[in-house]
Amino acid sequence: MRSDEELVTRSRSGDTDSFNQLITRWERPIYALAYRVIGREEDARDVCQETFLRAYRSLAGFKGEAKFSSWLYRIALNLCRDWIRRQRRAPVSQFPEDIDILEAAAAAEPSESIEDLVARRELSAVVEEAMALLPEEQRTAIILKEYHGMTFQEIADLQGCPLSTVKTRLYQGLSVLRRHLERQGHQSVVQMVKRT
Amino acid sequence: MNDRVPCGNYEALITYVYDECGPGEREQIAAHVAQCAACTEEIHALQDTRAHLGAWSPPALPLGFQITRTESQQPATVLRPAGWWRRPLPAWAQAAAAAVIFAAGMGVNVVRTSGEAPTAVAQTATPSPVVAARSNSVGEVGVSRTEFARLEARLRSIENENADVQRASFMPRTSGVVDDQELFERLTAFVDARIALSESRQRSVLAGLGSTVDEVTQRVDLATQRLEAMEEEFPRQQQALRTLGSRLAVRTSFQPASVGR
Numbered sequence: 001m002r003s004d005e006e007l008v009t010r011s012r013s014g015d016t017d018s019f020n021q022l023i024t025r026w027e028r029p030i031y032a033l034a035y036r037v038i039g040r041e042e043d044a045r046d047v048c049q050e051t052f053l054r055a056y057r058s059l060a061g062f063k064g065e066a067k068f069s070s071w072l073y074r075i076a077l078n079l080c081r082d083w084i085r086r087q088r089r090a091p092v093s094q095f096p097e098d099i100d101i102l103e104a105a106a107a108a109e110p111s112e113s114i115e116d117l118v119a120r121r122e123l124s125a126v127v128e129e130a131m132a133l134l135p136e137e138q139r140t141a142i143i144l145k146e147y148h149g150m151t152f153q154e155i156a157d158l159q160g161c162p163l164s165t166v167k168t169r170l171y172q173g174l175s176v177l178r179r180h181l182e183r184q185g186h187q188s189v190v191q192m193v194k195r196t
Numbered sequence: 197m198n199d200r201v202p203c204g205n206y207e208a209l210i211t212y213v214y215d216e217c218g219p220g221e222r223e224q225i226a227a228h229v230a231q232c233a234a235c236t237e238e239i240h241a242l243q244d245t246r247a248h249l250g251a252w253s254p255p256a257l258p259l260g261f262q263i264t265r266t267e268s269q270q271p272a273t274v275l276r277p278a279g280w281w282r283r284p285l286p287a288w289a290q291a292a293a294a295a296v297i298f299a300a301g302m303g304v305n306v307v308r309t310s311g312e313a314p315t316a317v318a319q320t321a322t323p324s325p326v327v328a329a330r331s332n333s334v335g336e337v338g339v340s341r342t343e344f345a346r347l348e349a350r351l352r353s354i355e356n357e358n359a360d361v362q363r364a365s366f367m368p369r370t371s372g373v374v375d376d377q378e379l380f381e382r383l384t385a386f387v388d389a390r391i392a393l394s395e396s397r398q399r400s401v402l403a404g405l406g407s408t409v410d411e412v413t414q415r416v417d418l419a420t421q422r423l424e425a426m427e428e429e430f431p432r433q434q435q436a437l438r439t440l441g442s443r444l445a446v447r448t449s450f451q452p453a454s455v456g457r
Contacts, residue, residue: 020262027259035254044254049261056263120251127252145214146249152216164207170214171206171242178245 004068012059019059023052026069029148030076036143037080038087039132047083051076066157073148074158077140084136130180138173141166203235213242292412292419299405299412302398344379351386 002010002021010018030051035044054075055062062071131139137159144150144158155166211217212225229235 016263023261027261032254041255041257045257052261123251127248167207167210171210174242174245178241181248
């Protein structure tokens with residue numbers, strides 16, 4: 001499998017298939033990032049699409065000083081930031097009103113019971129709600145760390161802040177989340193998560 | 197914690213929880229945590245919270261974006277601009293043309309008036325009723341007092357607008373009955389003064405314009421030559437643009453894989 005850098009080089013010489021391979025490789029992470037930052041499915045999809053479109057158009061300006069994925073993440077985060085500015089409000093996640101048992105059964109893994117699936121979805125909704133309470137910088141830092149496995153330094157580069165600020169954002173964000181989850185009575189969820 | 201990692205140092209706790217410690221740092225923190233109940237509890241709380249976060253997954257929206265490239269894209273249609281004689285002239289050229297026309301008109305006027313007596317000039321530049329009144333008495337031409345009053349008001353407004361105009365004092369500043377003959381004489385004197393002033397202004401303007409007419413004409417000729425040269429150059433540039441456009445005719449668009457693939 002070709003590396004990102006090799007595919008970028010081919011893309012810059014006009015090979016759109018190589019760029020499409022990059023899209024296939026990175027569209028899920030970019031969409032997940034956008035969704036978790038802005039909290040809306042369709043808007044996250046638009047951000048994801050715009051991210052790759054901008055990247056394709058700006059390939060000539062990509063000097064390869066950073067990783068291609070870091071460059072993509074930077075474009076996506078800038079677009080998310082623009083979106084949030086336009087909305088001029090905290091992201092509003094589309095929380096499910098309730099859990100559809102039939103839908104849940106259809107989506108269940110073969111080894112997962114319906115009860116576990118419903119519990120997992122409930123927890124997902126609670127976490128999403130708690131994340132939406134965080135300031136944008138804390139939420140983004142936690143997302144980049146928890147769901148994209150970035151190092152402190154990579155987050156600091158993307159957010160344009162010192163390392164210590166990243167650690168502060170992570171700690172404060174996790175503390176707020178913990179208090180919110182405790183208020184929602186999700187002490188037992190820890191055991192459920194450990195079980196799954 | 198020990199001296200290097202004091203209790204309440206959340207940066208050290210976060211570094212430990214995410215396992216991004218420096219060389220030897222993790223052992224130091226671990227040694228402290230093993231002895232400190234508060235730090236142990238804090239680390240467990242952070243780890244539990246992180247475990248919760250793992251349950252959050254974004255909805256599985258179909259994506260499958262891809263770049264599509266259309267080689268057969270038609271080159272952009274380039275409309276051939278109208279000939280130079282149909283295209284609007286630049287502002288400076290329009291101004292120059294206006295100056296030439298104005299200067300020509302003024303020149304004709306000078307030629308027509310230079311050989312005549314000042315009174316003849318007045319005939320071309322002043323309203324005919326006044327001129328007619330100059331050679332006839334008020335009664336002979338049938339000018340009423342009301343008409344005189346209207347003319348008086350108009351002349352007063354003109355006089356006020358032109359403070360530097362030689363004031364003929366055709367009317368006394370004080371109100372009262374004015375003799376017709378006196379009024380007529382004063383009006384005539386005022387009109388003559390206005391005519392003389394206008395004539396002197398026209399001569400001074402012509403003096404300034406005359407020296408630049410030739411220069412403006414030369415500039416207009418030069419601009420015309422340049423426009424003709426551009427007209428000849430345009431087909432070659434158009435062809436070059438078409439060639440470049442066909443090379444770069446890349447149309448990018450995103451389509452879901454389910455549609456585009």
